Amino acid sequence: MEAVIVVTILALMQFYWFGIEVGKMRVKHQCKAPDTTGAPEFERMFRVQQNTMEQLVMFVPALWLFAEVVEPLWAAGLGAVYLVGRTVYRAAYINDPKGRSLGFMLTVLPTSVMLIGALGATLYGLI
Amino acid sequence: MEAVIVVTILALMQFYWFGIEVGKMRVKHQCKAPDTTGAPEFERMFRVQQNTMEQLVMFVPALWLFAEVVEPLWAAGLGAVYLVGRTVYRAAYINDPKGRSLGFMLTVLPTSVMLIGALGATLYGLI
Amino acid sequence: MEAVIVVTILALMQFYWFGIEVGKMRVKHQCKAPDTTGAPEFERMFRVQQNTMEQLVMFVPALWLFAEVVEPLWAAGLGAVYLVGRTVYRAAYINDPKGRSLGFMLTVLPTSVMLIGALGATLYGLI
Numbered sequence: 105m106e107a108v109i110v111v112t113i114l115a116l117m118q119f120y121w122f123g124i125e126v127g128k129m130r131v132k133h134q135c136k137a138p139d140t141t142g143a144p145e146f147e148r149m150f151r152v153q154q155n156t157m158e159q160l161v162m163f164v165p166a167l168w169l170f171a172e173v174v175e176p177l178w179a180a181g182l183g184a185v186y187l188v189g190r191t192v193y194r195a196a197y198i199n200d201p202k203g204r205s206l207g208f209m210l211t212v213l214p215t216s217v218m219l220i221g222a223l224g225a226t227l228y229g230l231i
Numbered sequence: 232m233e234a235v236i237v238v239t240i241l242a243l244m245q246f247y248w249f250g251i252e253v254g255k256m257r258v259k260h261q262c263k264a265p266d267t268t269g270a271p272e273f274e275r276m277f278r279v280q281q282n283t284m285e286q287l288v289m290f291v292p293a294l295w296l297f298a299e300v301v302e303p304l305w306a307a308g309l310g311a312v313y314l315v316g317r318t319v320y321r322a323a324y325i326n327d328p329k330g331r332s333l334g335f336m337l338t339v340l341p342t343s344v345m346l347i348g349a350l351g352a353t354l355y356g357l358i
Numbered sequence: 359m360e361a362v363i364v365v366t367i368l369a370l371m372q373f374y375w376f377g378i379e380v381g382k383m384r385v386k387h388q389c390k391a392p393d394t395t396g397a398p399e400f401e402r403m404f405r406v407q408q409n410t411m412e413q414l415v416m417f418v419p420a421l422w423l424f425a426e427v428v429e430p431l432w433a434a435g436l437g438a439v440y441l442v443g444r445t446v447y448r449a450a451y452i453n454d455p456k457g458r459s460l461g462f463m464l465t466v467l468p469t470s471v472m473l474i475g476a477l478g479a480t481l482y483g484l485i
Binding site: 106109110112113114116117119120123136137138140153157160161164 | 398401402404405411412415416419420423427451455456458469470473476477480481483484
Binding site: 271275277278285288292293296300324328329342343346349350353354356357 | 360363364366367368370371373374377390391392394407411414415418
């Protein structure tokens with residue numbers, strides 16, 4: 105399970121990093137709290153962070169359920185794809201939101217595989 | 232625990248589904264990223280998804296703690312109420328946000344019962 | 359692990375409480391769904407709740423991983439700092455968003471310590 109723990113912590117640290125970047129953009133563009141709109145550069149980074157949170161709340165439970173009912177090393181491998189995908193997503197989105205599809209798919213696919221895989225393995229185990 | 236795993240995955244898949252619907256509304260109403268406001272139909276679906284995330288981050292840990300310290304089958308049963316409640320919430324909200332109360336209560340109540348139940352059982356176990 | 363369970367449930371209940379306050383502000387200032395902007399008092403409470411969700415999705419997994427690979431009582435102690443920090447954050451933010459730094463740091467620091475600690479202990483265990 106060590107690999108799954110490491111992947112989980114890296115995913116949380118990545119989200120943490122995105123949060124720091126939102127804070128930096130807030131200062132840079134003098135976008136005062138509680139506003140969440142303003143300079144395009146701030147808005148893009150804010151949406152990257154918010155979308156990553158949406159993915160993270162599915163990713164972490166999916167990762168652990170898949171590790172538990174299917175296989176921990178496969179879970180960690182799919183988790184690594186997620187980590188790369190989110191980094192690609194961030195880079196593409198802040199450059200131009202239109203180019204976010206590849207990075208988005210690379211994070212959505214591992215989560216989909218783990219959710220369907222864990223559901224299938226659990227239902228199969230009940231037969 | 233199989234029933235708890237299945238309920239967890241279904242709740243994550245439901246949230247995943249809401250996210251796909253937000254994406255469809257974005258395309259339909261040409262609401263470009265990073266905007267989160269625009270056509271009322273898009274804004275409603277976006278708020279359904281965002282509110283579901285708020286509920287999900289409480290629901291998943293509440294479900295597992297209740298399953299662990301109280302009873303897995305009761306947890307799964309309360310989780311099924313949550314799943315129905317969120318579906319009712321989505322349908323009512325996109326029709327008219329004013330009618331969202333019933334679906335909202337049906338998701339908030341199971342989580343409340345599980346949080347209070349798990350806290351009570353844990354504190355009682357310490358006596 | 360009882361202390362870790364209690365801290366987890368209290369953190370979820372705190373977030374639940376913030377959600378109720380957002381609902382109250384919505385009614386008080388007649389800020390109709392799906393709007394998320396309007397009266398400053400509503401916007402502040404909404405951002406307190408949203409920021410708490412961002413922290414919560416890192417805090418809960420960090421708490422449990424740290425408890426598992428390092429030490430449960432230290433995890434619970436750091437979790438107590440988080441709970442106090444979020445309460446300070448809420449009080450300061452709704453008074454004036456500029457004063458949110460102390461409460462913010464008090465919630466970010468325990469999570470940082472737990473993430474780095476759990477990662478370090480896991481990697482050290484692999485050597």
